[in-house]
Amino acid sequence: MQQATGSNCHVAVLAFPFATHPPPLLTITRRLASAAPSTLFSFFSTSESNTSLFSTSLPMLPNIKAYNISDGVPEGHVFVEKPLEDIELFMKVGRENFRKGMEVAVAETGRKLSCLVTDAFLWFGKEMAEENGVAWVPFFVSGVCPLSSHVYTDLIRENFGVAGIVGREDQTLDFIPGMSKVRIHDLPEGIVSGNLGSIFSRMLHQMGQVLPQAAAVFINSFEELDPVITNDMKSKFKKFLNVGPLILSTPPPAVPDSHGCLAWLDKQKPATAAYISFGSVATLPPNELVAVAEALEASRVPFIWSLRDNSKVDLPNGFLDRANGIVVPWAPQIDVLAHSAVGVFISHGGYNSTLESIAAGRVPMIVRPFFGDHGLNGRMVQDVWEIGVIVKGGIFTKNGLISSLDLVLSQEKGKKMRENLKAIMELAQRAVGPEGSSTENFKALLDLVSR
Template structure:
């Protein structure tokens, strides 16, 4: 008698918007799902998902990230369960939820220009300077507001699972507060572990350069793929880094680097003391023992990567969720400082780096950052809080269930 054919692995279709900051977290979640036995297909286009169906590979569940609410609708139309991955913090999701559904007293009209505080369960009081970039939209941003409202509707009405790129030990109060309204599952930090292997993407020699630097000596500067830096600020950052007297690694896109006068670049780098590159594998740099400080815009992906690596931060927030992330980094987690000037000036940068690396609170910040890094690794390790959430989802999909 022939043996029974092996049971096919349940197949999950991941659907992402094409932005790199959206793609990376969903890919990392997909790798974890695949590591637990699910078959995973990733796409940024509906036609690719249709090809999956046409190829005879039935889909058990769709996992979509923010701003592709059409995927949730399509999944519902064909009777498939759908999960959503929220790639910002649980705190920011709480702000959006309480604002859209009028569950907290937000200033309106002329009051929106005030500095009044807003109270949301599980969060510290937030003022309008922190909230305004999230909640006040210009006419050319109306599309984003409509997409956000659609996402929140999907979370509350159609998606039995809402994954969040956070971990319970980091945002326990925010998760507990919002879980009363949304079926949250913390699955973060969605950061690839550093296996210590060769980095095939290190075309600019960052690892070799870092290997030659003393432990916790390097100032790492990166502002993400969307933050634009003008000529004057580029020069100020270069002069500020030079004035710290510390080795630095600065990610400066080619378009911005063209704004930097050659003599300023030479003065800043001081021989081999500084290294300027157009791109690097950020998580690997942050995980390197030579890095002691991260100057960042505080986008959530960058913030989570720094927290997971246990690296203190100098926050230079610009827009969107970055001011709220900064508030948590500085006042809640207490693992960084906010630069006192935006646009950044050389003196503000020098003072901020000095405070994080050698100030009276520097060692305490580093110790707290290291503890958070340990908690982050434990959360995604076997049996950790986020690992249990992923496993519960896999078990439900494997058993054929559609509800958590």
């Protein structure tokens, strides 16, 4: 790839410092910085987020500098267990804190800003870019189906109202291109359910309204995964650039297998083991945790369960002694999914986990959605891509999970899912290849941010 020039370019990158938002934004920033060595990238997030992000084993590029901004939590503040309280405090003062941080970066480097790249959730990036006379290039960290749901929020509300979905939860969004399999209850909170007046809901609504005014919107996916929705988003945005999957184009560094997961898998038969992980944020309620344990015990499916230590108290008495598997506080997920012994991935349906399953190309999913984009991702997994199933009724029961395990591991339908996964993985590999769609889109993104 040709290296971009632009010796005076200075790109401000603004992260949304929660959950799994910052890591993919830093991954793409590193890739841009590597391809445009004379462009400066100032990366803004909270101290906690930056400390975690920049402590990896990857060497730091000389043209990326991290700047800490305040998390917005007032001194002496006591959290009251209100949902999303940390996000609301951050967003209340986020615009002003980012502005102060950018002023520091401009003063330190002696370079005016030339482009503003932000997490798409930071909808005020549009106005900040206008104030600085630069292009706004937002990054949406989830898939194109959740993106479409936010862009079409007003139309969805017109069709369903904001209070009238009880009894209509299974109605589909067949009036939106590519969304005919999606049901109302799959949608993230804040579109037609939940507290629509909260700061978080308003943030997502405003994002959907202003994204069409961005110079470009980019996303960690590939055009061939959802061609209908992708073409529709191309008609809505000035530029819509699928630049992923990043896991294939920019593989993460190797991580140590500190709990012996791979050695344990080496002793299992091919495509027989279950890998269970619900990400870093979602937590199973105790009754469902027991249901998962009972299903594993009754089915005798060998398993690796990545479970935080504080959740182990809810496991049935003696389960760990009787279990045909291992419970670990953390697992090297990418390596586990790539192992030939793993035959099913029991997941929350988070976007990164879904992409990792696709990149592995051989492990169907059993999805138990929790919040956010999980329901939409699960629906695509089950009904559009046909590479997994959503747990019956959306929650774990012993018998429901036993039947899902049997379906994926033993039945013809599971075999078909594996074939579909292999085909989608090959499309993804082509997309990030030398002439692939994601590679071409990355060149367009690089041109936009480094000129």
